[in-house]
Amino acid sequence: MIQEKQTEKKVIEKELSFGPVHPALVEPYRMRFFVNDEIVEDCEININMAYRGIEKLFEGLPVEKALLIAERVCGICSNVHAWNSVRVIEGGLGIEVPQRANYIRVLVHEFQRITSHLFFFGHAFEVLGHETFAMRSFLLRENFMDLLQYVGGNRVMPSVPIIGGIRPRADLNESLKKVITERVDAFESKYKDYLNRAVEDPLVMSRLSGIGYLTKEDALKFYATGPTGRSSGWNYDLRREMKEYKPFDYDVIVLNEGDTKARVVSRALEVLESLKIIRQIVKGLPEGPVVNRSWVAKKMDYTVSYVETYRGELMHSYGLDQGGFIRNYKIRTPTITNLAAMEQACIGDHVTEAILTIASCDPCLTCCTRTEVIANGKSRIMSDAEIIQRFGWRK
Amino acid sequence: MDGLLLFIAGLIASSAVAMVVGISFALILPGIERKVQARIQQRVGPPILTPGWWSVLKFMYKSKVEPIAQMPAFYKSLVLIGIVIVSFLLLFVTPYWWSILGWGSILGIAGLLKLEEVLYVLMGSQSQSIMSSSMPVPDLAKGSKFIGIRREFNEQHSAERSLKMMAIGSIPLYLGLVVPFIAAGSGMLNAVVSLQNPDYIVSNWMAIPIPSKPLLFTIPGAMGAIVYFLGFVMLMNEKPFSILKAKIDVIEGGVLEYASSLRAAYYLMRNLLMFSLSSIFNTLFLGIPFDPFMPSMMLINMLLSLIPVVSMATLAAFSPILTFRQIYPAAMGISAFGVLAMILASSL
Numbered sequence A: 001m002i003q004e005k006q007t008e009k010k011v012i013e014k015e016l017s018f019g020p021v022h023p024a025l026v027e028p029y030r031m032r033f034f035v036n037d038e039i040v041e042d043c044e045i046n047i048n049m050a051y052r053g054i055e056k057l058f059e060g061l062p063v064e065k066a067l068l069i070a071e072r073v074c075g076i077c078s079n080v081h082a083w084n085s086v087r088v089i090e091g092g093l094g095i096e097v098p099q100r101a102n103y104i105r106v107l108v109h110e111f112q113r114i115t116s117h118l119f120f121f122g123h124a125f126e127v128l129g130h131e132t133f134a135m136r137s138f139l140l141r142e143n144f145m146d147l148l149q150y151v152g153g154n155r156v157m158p159s160v161p162i163i164g165g166i167r168p169r170a171d172l173n174e175s176l177k178k179v180i181t182e183r184v185d186a187f188e189s190k191y192k193d194y195l196n197r198a199v200e201d202p203l204v205m206s207r208l209s210g211i212g213y214l215t216k217e218d219a220l221k222f223y224a225t226g227p228t229g230r231s232s233g234w235n236y237d238l239r240r241e242m243k244e245y246k247p248f249d250y251d252v253i254v255l256n257e258g259d260t261k262a263r264v265v266s267r268a269l270e271v272l273e274s275l276k277i278i279r280q281i282v283k284g285l286p287e288g289p290v291v292n293r294s295w296v297a298k299k300m301d302y303t304v305s306y307v308e309t310y311r312g313e314l315m316h317s318y319g320l321d322q323g324g325f326i327r328n329y330k331i332r333t334p335t336i337t338n339l340a341a342m343e344q345a346c347i348g349d350h351v352t353e354a355i356l357t358i359a360s361c362d363p364c365l366t367c368c369t370r371t372e373v374i375a376n377g378k379s380r381i382m383s384d385a386e387i388i389q390r391f392g393w394r395k
Numbered sequence B: 001m002d003g004l005l006l007f008i009a010g011l012i013a014s015s016a017v018a019m020v021v022g023i024s025f026a027l028i029l030p031g032i033e034r035k036v037q038a039r040i041q042q043r044v045g046p047p048i049l050t051p052g053w054w055s056v057l058k059f060m061y062k063s064k065v066e067p068i069a070q071m072p073a074f075y076k077s078l079v080l081i082g083i084v085i086v087s088f089l090l091l092f093v094t095p096y097w098w099s100i101l102g103w104g105s106i107l108g109i110a111g112l113l114k115l116e117e118v119l120y121v122l123m124g125s126q127s128q129s130i131m132s133s134s135m136p137v138p139d140l141a142k143g144s145k146f147i148g149i150r151r152e153f154n155e156q157h158s159a160e161r162s163l164k165m166m167a168i169g170s171i172p173l174y175l176g177l178v179v180p181f182i183a184a185g186s187g188m189l190n191a192v193v194s195l196q197n198p199d200y201i202v203s204n205w206m207a208i209p210i211p212s213k214p215l216l217f218t219i220p221g222a223m224g225a226i227v228y229f230l231g232f233v234m235l236m237n238e239k240p241f242s243i244l245k246a247k248i249d250v251i252e253g254g255v256l257e258y259a260s261s262l263r264a265a266y267y268l269m270r271n272l273l274m275f276s277l278s279s280i281f282n283t284l285f286l287g288i289p290f291d292p293f294m295p296s297m298m299l300i301n302m303l304l305s306l307i308p309v310v311s312m313a314t315l316a317a318f319s320p321i322l323t324f325r326q327i328y329p330a331a332m333g334i335s336a337f338g339v340l341a342m343i344l345a346s347s348l
Helices: A002-008 A054-058 A063-070 A078-093 A101-130 A131-152 A175-202 A202-208 A216-222 A226-230 A260-284 A335-347 A351-359 A384-391 B002-026 B029-040 B051-059 B072-092 B108-127 B154-169 B173-184 B189-196 B198-202 B219-235 B260-286 B296-306 B308-319 B322-345
Strands: A014-018 A028-038 A039-046 A300-308 A312-321 A326-332 A371-373 A379-380
Touching: A002 A379, A014 B154, A014 B189, A028 A351, A039 A078, A039 A335, A054 A063, A054 A326, A063 A078, A063 A312, A063 A326, A078 A300, A078 A312, A101 A131, A101 A202, A101 A260, A101 A351, A131 A175, A131 B029, A131 B260, A175 A202, A175 A260, A202 A260, A202 A351, A202 B322, A216 A335, A226 A260, A260 A351, A312 A351, A335 A351, A335 B322, B002 B072, B002 B260, B002 B296, B029 B260, B029 B308, B051 B219, B051 B260, B072 B108, B072 B260, B108 B154, B108 B173, B108 B219, B154 B173, B154 B322, B173 B189, B173 B219, B173 B260, B173 B322, B189 B198, B189 B260, B219 B260, B219 B308, B260 B308, B296 B308
Parallel strands: none
Antiparallel strands: A014 A028, A028 A039, A300 A312, A312 A326, A371 A379
């Protein structure tokens, strides 16, 4: 209470605002920094700039079609949305998934985790102003973009999971397993070299360390999941509880520093753990079918599924009506909580560093922007036109 | 009287040749800069002439976009003033200007560079693009913790950063600049060149006088050259010292609103400044001036001008943008190194 009173009395010199149209922002959002000199005293992030109404699109669709839309929620983590979408009905109706299919689902998930983390490095180094590391990160990423294409037939939307398993075309044969092993080996040596160079670069490290502190208490308070929370010492990874991950041996990277550097380093180390999992999958892939088609869409209660995605915890939930049509689809992506934590973490940073701090939670905004009006116990989604008509544009 | 007329005619001819050659060559430099960075990043990069020549020509013929600066006419004139300043900077290091009112001296060069720095402050304080404060976003919500706080334009923030850079960031450049003059025991450019290249002063226009005692190969000279080079990077607002135009926050800084022909003028100003500073480096630390009436010296000066440019491109490719948390100690450290170079230079 005393602290709040002190905050209200803060003298703020000026406000600096960036976005939603800004060359450094890969997605439209707006940051308002309240600064003294160049030090951020407070921050407000407004992500409500792009409404797609994607939850509304699911309404009334046959459940088989859900994953097609779910995969398009995000371009970087397309697979995990499709996977979690089918996990909901598999959990709700008790559909058995063959073990071989689970292995390949995890394989594609880890491929995309690596591409996501490398994309993050590309973006983070771009924000840092280090173009060479950013370019090299994108170059390294190509290895796994290729592998996604080899397995799923597509680089961005591999469309591997379906209800009851995976698409038969995504099954691994011996030559593909050999290609994956070779690529992973080649990638690992190049990646370690890249990592060493970044870590040993004093200029890069001077920019990353000592900024954007997020304490474990704040991480828990804001529910900052994924590498963001784990970099603040919160030892929480949903993969430990997912049955699909039980056969694999890997470490969960937990760092206690809680600063921007820790958030970057934790992702860098996670990539090495993903490589470990990929090798185990290729080596121990069980024989058997890859899809179970003996299921029928029927009435299903509102069911929830959580997956540990690349940025944190992802929730998908929906119910089915008598005809097997989707009702009340809800998605909650990790960015919404992680970004709230970053509003807190960037306080005390230099303005240029504060933007890096915000980028260090790897925000992905278009998949988390929602607007919902709840009146008289009923909820409804507002359209863009309705929002502008009602609230207008204000300077 | 005839002698004076001849001198004036020579001055005009020398200046015309210097400007034509200087501008033509300066517009090639950004292409080389970009190409070096691209090759380091394992990219092909743009054709050499595109970032300089073709960009300037293209922007000259683009339809005009008026800036929404506080005083648009003043804002527009700043870039033209910049071109004039940088042109004089190049001319002051050509031998014909050395004898005029002491302009070919440390005072002439440092004075013009200081004016150039002031321009960035003025540009930043004038510009107010739609990219920041004037964006029509309804986010002045009642629930905001701070209401009624002065909202500042990105460019104005960049102007504040320019002031800080003027106060501390540019000190190394001036310290590096002073070292050769201390070694020569004079504030005049001809003394600095005579010290390193005595043959040049007595050679005819066809000769190729090679410097016998280049300052760069002495300890204080090498130290001064390093300090000058880092100051050069700071004045060029290149990475790691490009905080004035950090893309992630202030975008382009004060020059953001220069579009079409004004953008072409800005590119011309920047590229000519890059060449002028490189040319000054060769004059001060190698004793090779940009002499329009001595083709060999002019050519060698131009070729050696690539060294600071390529070095700057390499440094930029391997550096992040530093914030003032790093710039202050870095500038102080480099300045201390510069002071040491000055002390050592006095013993030469």
